Amino acid sequence: MSNDTLTITDNRTGKQYEIPIKDETIKAIDLRQIRVKPDDFGIMTYDPAFTNTASCKSRITFIDGDKGILRYRGYPIDQLAEKSTYLETAYLILHGELPTTDQLKDWTWNVTHHTFIHESIKKFIDGFHHDAHPMGMLIGTVGALSTFYPDAKDIFNAESRRKQVYRLIAKVATIAAFAYRHRMGLPYVYPDNELSFAGNFLNMMFKKTELKYQPSPILEKALEVLFILHADHEQNCSTNAMRSIGSSQVDPYSALAGAAAALYGPLHGGANEAVLKMLNQIKSVDRVPEYIKRVKDGDFRLMGFGHRVYKNYDPRATIIKQTAYEVFEVTGKDELLDVALELERIALSDDYFISRKLYPNVDFYSGIIYKAMDFPVEMFPVLFAIPRTAGWIAQWEEMLLDEDQKIARPRQIYLGSDVRDYVPMVKRT
């Protein structure tokens, strides 16, 4: 008898079942054979929020939350943040290997030459209200892209998928910048293909009357680092949405609009926006203890703290903190940094946070950097969505090509009424 099994005794019947264990996991479907009567449905697992359920096999991102490890395709995040660029990292995430010189040249050329958006998409963005949230504009506009590229429906054609990959990675940045310019009432700035991915994004955001926008190399590098850190994070809420929507075999633009919508929420990518609002509310270092007390009293959560997976530290937060100081060399120190540092200091020495393993996450410092770089708060989740596009499409493609996958369809435990007859209106009380 193999040792790689789990023996389960059903005390209702006294029967024993031997369930195979593979990769430290049992298949939920193997539990179905456990039943009292032959016509029973069989045992299911109940796991709201998927806290202990693997929904897929993946070769893209590895996280060890207890040890604070994050790797893309095996490469430690700190090495990529230090040595790579966003486009090279996106290539790695999507293709599984770092590119050769020629591959990177080809990849960069292809992404760069898809940065323009159809003029009608510009008009589509024009239709949004002047104070529309840029994340809402991004979600709506990415969804609208599916109507511009009907060829994207050909999802099992590798060549067609490749084209959508170039388009998506390139165009989300352009749409994001256009959403900002629309809100500000500023003319759109077309992509400058001579600049790097991050440099061009800064150009489309901030160019004014100068003939050629020259990004600050330090801010450009900082943005590259932030983009690398946000490029993928295995099966988080938005990636799960991407895979789940994509499992219906819809085109990637529609699926990605759904993933971006999942990212928008304050418990996910909206957290960096929430962090900044919180720091603005606290305002000064002397008010930090009072704020911490209210968090401990359960009035609200400390935004930018805690993570479902990281229970030691979030390695991205460590890198971001370092990046923050580099950015402040150029922009000057943000007054909210002191509030953030004090909040972190007190929280990390307080038993409430220590016992619950609550540490600063990626969003705790990213907002302060974005603010120092002049990005308005509403753009923060958008800045998250731009690089996460690489992860979303890589995970989508992996899901499509995985023979184990089918349309995502969880089960439920029905606790509602048993069958009953329709009551005519006159007889209802």
Ligand code: ACO
């Ligand atoms: N502030 C105060 N208390 C917290 C916080 C927080 N930020 N996060 C968790 N807790 C407490 C909970 O109240 C709970 O306490 P209890 O056991 O006394 O009831 C305990 O810690 C466990 O919390 P859960 O909600 O079970 O943890 P979960 O893993 O489900 O939540 C999450 C993770 C959503 C990130 C949570 O920590 C949170 O809301 N953080 C603030 C929002 C945030 O920063 N989100 C960004 C996450 S990173 C990202 O998505 C990119």
